[in-house]
Amino acid sequence: MANKAGPQRPNGTAQAKICQFKLVLLGESAVGKSSLVLRFVKGQFHEYQESTIGAAFLTQTVCLDDTTVKFEIWDTAGQERYHSLAPMYYRGAQAAIVVYDVTNQDTFGRAKTWVKELQRQASPNIVIALAGNKADLANKRCVEYEEAQAYAEENGLLFMETSAKTGTNVNEIFLAIAKKLPKSETIGGSGSGQGRRLVESDTTAKTSTSCCK
Amino acid sequence: MEHPKKSQSCELYPSKKEIHNYHGVVHSVISYGKEDDQQLNGTLSLIQESEKVVIEWRPNDVSIDTECQEDTEWALVNTNTRTRTSSGSVDGALSKLHVNIMLNDVKTIKVSNKKNKLTFTLKDNKQKVFFFHFGNVNQFFEELRTTVTLKRSHHDSNLYFVHDKNAIVQSFSDLTLVDRGGDTVWNLVGDLKRRPYETTLSTFSKLTELLLYRNPEARPEGAMVEILSSLSSTDGCPEVDDSYHFICPVLGPRKLEPRGIPLSQDHWETAKDTEGKIINPDHIKQIIFKGGITPSLRPELWKYLLCLYPWNSTKKEREDILNEKTEEYKRMRAQWSTMSADQESRFTFFRDKKSLVEKDVNRTDRTMPFYAGANNPNLELLSDILMTYIMYNFDLGYVQGMSDLLSPILAVLGNEVEAFWCFVGFMNIMYHNFDEDQSGMKKQLSQLHTLLTAVAPDLATYLDSHDSGSMCFCFRWLLVWFKREFPLEDVNVLWEVLWTGLPCTNFHLLICVAILEKEKNKLMSAGNGLSEVLKHVNDLSYNMDLNDILMRATGIYNQLDQSSNLTASTQRVLGLAHDLISVQQSQSEPEEIVGEEKIDVSMENGYEKSIEYNYF
Ligand SMILES: Nc1nc2c(ncn2[C@@H]2O[C@H](COP(=O)(O)OP(=O)(O)OP(=O)(O)O)[C@@H](O)[C@H]2O)c(=O)[nH]1
Ligand SMILES: [Mg+2]
Numbered sequence: 001m002a003n004k005a006g007p008q009r010p011n012g013t014a015q016a017k018i019c020q021f022k023l024v025l026l027g028e029s030a031v032g033k034s035s036l037v038l039r040f041v042k043g044q045f046h047e048y049q050e051s052t053i054g055a056a057f058l059t060q061t062v063c064l065d066d067t068t069v070k071f072e073i074w075d076t077a078g079q080e081r082y083h084s085l086a087p088m089y090y091r092g093a094q095a096a097i098v099v100y101d102v103t104n105q106d107t108f109g110r111a112k113t114w115v116k117e118l119q120r121q122a123s124p125n126i127v128i129a130l131a132g133n134k135a136d137l138a139n140k141r142c143v144e145y146e147e148a149q150a151y152a153e154e155n156g157l158l159f160m161e162t163s164a165k166t167g168t169n170v171n172e173i174f175l176a177i178a179k180k181l182p183k184s185e186t187i188g189g190s191g192s193g194q195g196r197r198l199v200e201s202d203t204t205a206k207t208s209t210s211c212c213k
Numbered sequence: 214m215e216h217p218k219k220s221q222s223c224e225l226y227p228s229k230k231e232i233h234n235y236h237g238v239v240h241s242v243i244s245y246g247k248e249d250d251q252q253l254n255g256t257l258s259l260i261q262e263s264e265k266v267v268i269e270w271r272p273n274d275v276s277i278d279t280e281c282q283e284d285t286e287w288a289l290v291n292t293n294t295r296t297r298t299s300s301g302s303v304d305g306a307l308s309k310l311h312v313n314i315m316l317n318d319v320k321t322i323k324v325s326n327k328k329n330k331l332t333f334t335l336k337d338n339k340q341k342v343f344f345f346h347f348g349n350v351n352q353f354f355e356e357l358r359t360t361v362t363l364k365r366s367h368h369d370s371n372l373y374f375v376h377d378k379n380a381i382v383q384s385f386s387d388l389t390l391v392d393r394g395g396d397t398v399w400n401l402v403g404d405l406k407r408r409p410y411e412t413t414l415s416t417f418s419k420l421t422e423l424l425l426y427r428n429p430e431a432r433p434e435g436a437m438v439e440i441l442s443s444l445s446s447t448d449g450c451p452e453v454d455d456s457y458h459f460i461c462p463v464l465g466p467r468k469l470e471p472r473g474i475p476l477s478q479d480h481w482e483t484a485k486d487t488e489g490k491i492i493n494p495d496h497i498k499q500i501i502f503k504g505g506i507t508p509s510l511r512p513e514l515w516k517y518l519l520c521l522y523p524w525n526s527t528k529k530e531r532e533d534i535l536n537e538k539t540e541e542y543k544r545m546r547a548q549w550s551t552m553s554a555d556q557e558s559r560f561t562f563f564r565d566k567k568s569l570v571e572k573d574v575n576r577t578d579r580t581m582p583f584y585a586g587a588n589n590p591n592l593e594l595l596s597d598i599l600m601t602y603i604m605y606n607f608d609l610g611y612v613q614g615m616s617d618l619l620s621p622i623l624a625v626l627g628n629e630v631e632a633f634w635c636f637v638g639f640m641n642i643m644y645h646n647f648d649e650d651q652s653g654m655k656k657q658l659s660q661l662h663t664l665l666t667a668v669a670p671d672l673a674t675y676l677d678s679h680d681s682g683s684m685c686f687c688f689r690w691l692l693v694w695f696k697r698e699f700p701l702e703d704v705n706v707l708w709e710v711l712w713t714g715l716p717c718t719n720f721h722l723l724i725c726v727a728i729l730e731k732e733k734n735k736l737m738s739a740g741n742g743l744s745e746v747l748k749h750v751n752d753l754s755y756n757m758d759l760n761d762i763l764m765r766a767t768g769i770y771n772q773l774d775q776s777s778n779l780t781a782s783t784q785r786v787l788g789l790a791h792d793l794i795s796v797q798q799s800q801s802e803p804e805e806i807v808g809e810e811k812i813d814v815s816m817e818n819g820y821e822k823s824i825e826y827n828y829f
Contacts, residue, residue, distance in 0.1 A: 029613060030572040048579035051572075051613050053697060054688035057748045072744055079569065079613040084651055088685065 018061075019183050020070040023174075024090045026114045027099035028107040029078035032133040035164035036099065037075045040174055045165050052077045055089055062171075062178050069178040071095075090118060095127040095177045100148075102132045102161060103140040108148065115155055127180045129158035129173055136163040259356055266360045268333070270312040270343075314341055316361050316375060324354065324371045464668070464772040469764045473503030481510055489528030491517070497524075498713040505706040511625045518712040519622075519638030521631065535630070542630045545604040546597065563603075566610045570599045577616040581701055583624040595623055598633045605637065612647040615640070617693040621704055642712075646692050657691050658684040660786040661722045667783045668769055669730045675737045676746065686747040687725050694721060703759040710763065716770055718788035723773075727765035728757065 025033040034056065035049050041060045056075040061068055074089045076082075090096060096118055100111035111130060118128055130152045132143060145161060152159030158176050162169040260267045314333055323332040331354070333341045357363075366372035476497065486492050494517075506514050516522045521538070522531050549563070557564055574596045578584045584591050598619060603610050618639055623632040645653025661684050666673040676682050689697055694711060696704055711721050729736065732753065736746055773779060773787060783789075 029569065030576075048576045050576055050697070051616075053614055053617075053692055054685070055747065056751055057744045074744075077613065081612045081647065081649065082651075085685070085688075088683075 017066065017183075018068045018070055019181070020072060021094045021178075021181055022072045022074065022092060023095040023097065023177065024074045024076065024093040025097050025099060026076060026086065026090065026118070027078055027097075027131075028101070028104075028110040031078065031099045031101040031104070031107050032164045033078060033097075033099050034075050036097070036131065036133060036162060036170055037073055039164045039167055039170045041073070043167075045167075051079075054082075054085070060174070062175055064175070064178050067183055069181070069183075071174065071178075086117075087121065090122050090126075093122060093126060094181060095129070096122065097129045097131050097173065097177070098157075099131045099133050100143065101134050102143045103134055103137050105142045108132075108143045112151065115157065119155070125182070127158070127177055128155075129160070129177050131169075131173055132159075132161040133164060135161040135168060136166050259353075259360065261360065266316040268312075268314040268316065268357075312341065319375045321366075322357075322363065322373045322375065323369075324373070463778070464776050467765075467768040467772050469768050472760050472763060473500065475505045475507045476500045476510060476514065477507050478510060481514070489531070490526065491524045494524035498715055501709055502713045502715040506709050508702075508705075511705065511709070512627070512631075515622070515625060515635055515709070515712075516631060518709060519635040520641070521634045521638060538634050539630045542601065542633055546601045548604045549600050550597075562610070566603050567600065569613065570596055570603075570611050570616070573611075573613060573616040574599065578620045578624075578701070581620075581624065584620070591623065594629050594632070595619060598623065598629060598636060601633060602636065602640070606640070609640075609644065609647060614647065614692050617696045618643060621696070621701060621708065624701070625705065639708075639712075643694070654688065654691060657719075657722065658687060660719060661687060661691070661725050663780075663782050663786055664719075664722050664726050664773075665729060667773060667779060668726050669733060672729060672733045672737060679741060679746070680743040681746045686743065686750045687729075689751070690725055690728075691721070695724065698754045698757060699759055700755060707759060707763070716767070717774070719786050720766065720770065722786065723766040723769050724762060727762050727769055728753065730769075731762070731765065 025037060027033055029051065034052050035045060037056070037058055038044050038046065038049065041058045052075055054077060058073045058075065059070060060073065061070045063069070074093070076086055076089050096114075098111045098114045098118070100107040115128060115130070118126060130148065132145070132148050148161075149159055151157075158173070158180065160169045160173045160176070162173055164170060258269045258271070260269055314335070318335045318337075319333050320336050320338075321334045323334070325332070331343045333343075335341070361375055363373035363375060366374065480500065481497075484491055484493065484497055491497060501514070501518070517524055522534060526534065549567075552560070552563070557567075574592055577595065583589075584595070595616065599611055599616060602615070619632070619636045622635050622639065623629075626632040626635060645656075648654070662673060662682065665676075665684075673682075676684070695707055699707060707724075711724075714720075717723075732749065735749055738745075741749070770787075773783065774789060779789070
């Protein structure tokens, strides 16, 4: 269980709020989506991680200042054949991590396609992060950091190179997303398509219309 | 026995006394000649209004799009969602759908032979037909009889004249509702007393009912249009009422028969004649269906089950077949293995497929001894067979999931050529799972929903109303036939059972139903939406008892097979259509059958439609 992502202690104050966000992982098959989730949620890495069929759902919580952010993570199957299932998984997602494999140029191209699709079809305010995974395989690198960095900047994406194997930047990328997600809206008021579900912690006695200020 | 839930509807009519009602009744409005038939849930009530007795059907459900439910905006939208409007907020347009029958106005009541329909003929000769889809006509009829005197026709023992409004009489048995030799419902009552079975017991008192508007003037097309348009323009959406009770079909009691013993060496030896032909393949398949195959016999039997060898082939013929197939395999294998890197560089399709195979071979069943360890030669076999399959079926190529289908076959057969051809046989069954447009998977998920509705309608309704009606959480189960859900030895048994093709088509869907039904309570825990459902279903992996599941699935099959109340779509999915024909032949009211059939088709189509729009 031990999660290195964020200190789990709900920093003692009665003001602790819990915000829940739906996050989806997209990217070509075998770039390491499931591995990133497994590292983030369970702190593990499996060399022979099975391919994902359909989708997997996991949750993990990180703490940011006085806010607890609960990620509802949808890990999808990457193969093109299953592309048509993707919309139902990213529908309503507030955040997405588009993953490519730094040792495989094609997967970077595919990542760009995913970004375009998300920008066109996902929730308008979706926070998108680009993850160049398998950064540990430095000698096999095909996609340069600068190239991806420039692309991410142009498109307003968070960007990090990660390694699910070593754990480098895995928690960091989720935390960066958590920071970027807006946490000030009221429950279900907006109809903005954000669909955020805000849950109050037991310790607070707030009205149902205010949360995560 | 649980009693039907009392509805709050009488609170709306303080002057009325409600005698009896059934909550959550499925109501299909059939607009003849129109494609977009609507399905509504409602409540059928017997109401005493001072002197009068009224039979009232009220829609308490509307099919709405959950998109407007703020709490679940991110989740899958599913038009199959049924949300119960609280009775106080019934829309004006909805009320136009109400059916009120004054018992005073009723001339005759006819009970159908199968005790699943009540036809009210009014004094103006208009008819209202209530189709009690799952046979609970008896219960309702009993209540009816406490408020009105019925006199049976001399000519037709199922026809009753309404005599007087305020009398009580006759014992229920006088109505000959009770027996006609083999009336499933009443046998069930007996069985329930003797051997209460949780599921049937809890569901017995519930009913699903279809109300048919026989009378053209009563067709509520206009009202329907109004309802739908008023709903789509409603700002506030009704809240989901978790206490909403869906009505279950009454299937007969489920018998769980223990699994048999695996097909043994001794038995197999006696199964062949002197030339080596299998004398009675059906019998062999029966044994395999009941108990699987002794592991040492698998390599031989799987070649029959997967159609490499015909059951009636002689030993000599099988040798010839193998020689021929070996040559064919070598030829196809050479087509890709001789390709130079230079050629490959200009062959994107091939390159892409090859890279997919490499990625997957590297992570298929690596914890299994047969594939474990770096540079395990069996990985190369796995890869070679998949590559050759690309050449065998170039249109399909390689799709993720296929390595899962091959892996156990190769591990059992251990022989490249045989494993290839058995894999081809398996793929011939599974081909549509890998359709480019997912239509094969879509169809199965829809069929699964149909079956679940027949077996556990409360669960089906729950899923519908919790963004899970697409059944997409079963995608993995279906795509690779539970390969990821059970340890290898169980997968071997399960697959050989399924390869027998017994006892009906789509038995694998009944396995899904068996698992889902077993997990029903957990799946229906408060607030479980698609994510929780998917998580629960995924987490079942390696935590299920295959024998128990197979016993349940077989038991469910028998229940369905013996039920006289299956919808036509359920029968179609299981290939039990012959029953439908015999039902039609035995019916004296053919036009009602047309109606039934029509409902069915529309339900199925409507369901598929909803998947199309919202799932894929
Ligand atoms: N060296 C290295 N290997 C990794 C890393 N992340 C994942 N892998 C390996 O890459 C392979 C694929 O990883 P998965 O996590 O299954 O990839 P995926 O994106 O989930 O693939 P699909 O489920 O098919 O879409 C596995 O063998 C992993 O062990 C990483 O950071 N470094
Ligand atoms: Mg994966």
